[in-house]
Amino acid sequence: QQQVKQSPQSLIVQKGGIPIINCAYENTAFDYFPWYQQFPGKGPALLIAIRPDVSEKKEGRFTISFNKSAKQFSLHIMDSQPGDSATYFCAASSEGAGSYQLTFGKGTKLSVIP
Amino acid sequence: AAGVIQSPRHLIKEKRETATLKCYPIPRHDTVYWYQQGPGQDPQFLISFYEKMQSDKGSIPDRFSAQQFSDYHSELNMSSLELGDSALYFCASSLVRGGYEQYFGPGTRLTVT
Numbered sequence: 001q002q003q004v005k006q007s008p009q010s011l012i013v014q015k016g017g018i019p020i021i022n023c024a025y026e027n028t029a030f031d032y033f034p035w036y037q038q039f040p041g042k043g044p045a046l047l048i049a050i051r052p053d054v055s056e057k058k059e060g061r062f063t064i065s066f067n068k069s070a071k072q073f074s075l076h077i078m079d080s081q082p083g084d085s086a087t088y089f090c091a092a093s094s095e096g097a098g099s100y101q102l103t104f105g106k107g108t109k110l111s112v113i114p
Numbered sequence: 115a116a117g118v119i120q121s122p123r124h125l126i127k128e129k130r131e132t133a134t135l136k137c138y139p140i141p142r143h144d145t146v147y148w149y150q151q152g153p154g155q156d157p158q159f160l161i162s163f164y165e166k167m168q169s170d171k172g173s174i175p176d177r178f179s180a181q182q183f184s185d186y187h188s189e190l191n192m193s194s195l196e197l198g199d200s201a202l203y204f205c206a207s208s209l210v211r212g213g214y215e216q217y218f219g220p221g222t223r224l225t226v227t
Binding site: 032034036041042043044045046049089093095100101102103104105106107 | 118145147149155156157158159162169170172202204206208210214215216217218219220221223
């Protein structure tokens, strides 16, 4: 059973567009939600993370929106560029329960067309 | 800034052989995590260590073992390798008192033939 469900599986946008990637979770013990960017053959790179006490967080062109009641969170990439083409993973962990292992979504392959 | 170092970057082994993967965390980080990522898959948590003690265990096969040493580097030992063990193996490190953010290394690509 996938504890973190991510959609869409793939996404194609024009340069300057705003791709949106969505994730949903079931485990209410999750209390830390990071997003990672991964290029082929490379390690995942931490982009931005959020905790349930805030509904939105922005860092540069990346924004996380968090809806605790719906158990959903999403990543928005403003003014997307071809260099943003990568696979994006949402993840979750239960820091409050002392378990810091990350549970990942299945990933979204983003292609930004010039 | 210093990052997580993994060695070797590529490893080719035959079935039933053993392999040892090494991870050097970011300086002053006290926690190390190991993840396995199959082709086109998401990373799967294997095991973690905090202050040299095992802190969490995921879907790690009994054929695998790991430890964290006094200098905080970690090694993942894999025995009786199977074709299905072919994957990217990532190490990540974090500083517990620093907010738990996990930073991943470049990975070791293991190919079992």
